[in-house]
Amino acid sequence: MGPGRRRAAFRLRGGGSPQLLGLLPGKVSVFQLFFAALLLGFASLLWLQLSCSGEGAAPGRGVPRRPCPPEPQAPPADDPSWGPHRLALLVPFRERFEELLAFVPYMHRFLSKKRIRHHILVLNQVDHFRFNRASLINVGFLESGNDTDYIAMHDVDLLPLNEQLDYSYPEAGPFHVASPELHPLYHYKTYVGGILLLTKQHYEMCNGMSNRFWGWGREDDEFYRRIKGAGLQVRRPSGITTGYETFQHLHDPAWRKRDQKRIAAQKQEQFKVDREGGLNNVRYRIESRTALSVAGAPCTVLNILLDCDTNETPWCTFG
Ligand code: UDP
Numbered sequence: 028m029g030p031g032r033r034r035a036a037f038r039l040r041g042g043g044s045p046q047l048l049g050l051l052p053g054k055v056s057v058f059q060l061f062f063a064a065l066l067l068g069f070a071s072l073l074w075l076q077l078s079c080s081g082e083g084a085a086p087g088r089g090v091p092r093r094p095c096p097p098e099p100q101a102p103p104a105d106d107p108s109w110g111p112h113r114l115a116l117l118v119p120f121r122e123r124f125e126e127l128l129a130f131v132p133y134m135h136r137f138l139s140k141k142r143i144r145h146h147i148l149v150l151n152q153v154d155h156f157r158f159n160r161a162s163l164i165n166v167g168f169l170e171s172g173n174d175t176d177y178i179a180m181h182d183v184d185l186l187p188l189n190e191q192l193d194y195s196y197p198e199a200g201p202f203h204v205a206s207p208e209l210h211p212l213y214h215y216k217t218y219v220g221g222i223l224l225l226t227k228q229h230y231e232m233c234n235g236m237s238n239r240f241w242g243w244g245r246e247d248d249e250f251y252r253r254i255k256g257a258g259l260q261v262r263r264p265s266g267i268t269t270g271y272e273t274f275q276h277l278h279d280p281a282w283r284k285r286d287q288k289r290i291a292a293q294k295q296e297q298f299k300v301d302r303e304g305g306l307n308n309v310r311y312r313i314e315s316r317t318a319l320s321v322a323g324a325p326c327t328v329l330n331i332l333l334d335c336d337t338n339e340t341p342w343c344t345f346g
Pocket residue numbers: 118119120121122123158160181182183184185220221243278284285
């Protein structure tokens with residue numbers, strides 16, 4: 028307590044001065060004030076002792092700190108307030124280890140807070156063909172089991188920062204969470220990449236995604252046309268005010284290079300709609316299935332060997 032405060036206390040006693048917020052009795056002796064100060068000091072010490080250090084908090088000076096108790100949690104997942112649906116979070120993946128370490132705990136926490144039942148499936152492509160995001164999502168869908176009834180195709184490097192974003196069962200049609208009005212990079216109207224939710228029924232109506240897209244890009248644009256072809260409407264978030272700050276994109280393109288090579292027929296083929304292929308003709312083998320916990324957050328890693336018909340899509344090899 029500083030000297031200024033003490034002078035004020037003496038003045039108080041000096042007579043006639045207004046009572047301090049009407050809380051103190053009219054006659055306060057120096058002794059009483061001293062006692063009150065002592066009590067206050069003791070209380071603040073006690074508070075310091077009992078207080079905790081949150082994540083990223085400055086280290087306490089000399090006062091031993093203990094970690095905060097966990098913040099109030101949503102009710103346990105068997106509570107009916109979580110609703111009847113369960114999401115299969117399908118994450119196409121290859122060599123993005125640092126991103127995965129951040130993604131799994133973040134998404135588990137984010138979805139749990141929103142009471143979204145979920146199972147994170149990391150679709151790790153382990154064959155030696157070029158990356159095929161769409162085929163991995165098809166495999167994830169086929170391997171996701173009966174305990175999930177809707178999917179999110181979800182980039183590993185896109186973290187939703189706004190808790191208002193809806194991840195609930197998309198009854199009314201495909202729900203594009205990473206809308207072009209919110210995605211930090213892609214702003215064209217027909218964009219459906221990044222994060223897209225679909226009921227399993229709607230994904231089947233599209234026959235999944237085409238398996239003809241090896242290397243970076245275009246598979247999502249082709250999927251937009253499949254959605255339309257199935258008579259479905261893409262819906263997008265409304266009332267989100269965080270604009271291009273809505274997601275964190277953990278992607279340094281110098282470090283995570285996009286495989287944009289277009290060889291021979293791929294130049295023309297990439298713009299075509301695949302009317303035959305999809306869920307019905309994806310060729311793969313599950314090499315292994317591993318239950319994993321990343322910083323306490325559960326997920327399943329599927330090691331997937333895709334197969335490529337090199338007559339059909341000769342651009343699937345690195346050449
Ligand atoms: N991806 C991956 N490894 C790769 C290429 C892509 O894991 O070598 C996955 C990952 O989930 C990534 C998504 O595919 O977030 C989309 O690829 P990328 O980030 O390169 O495309 P962008 O949307 O940034 O253009």
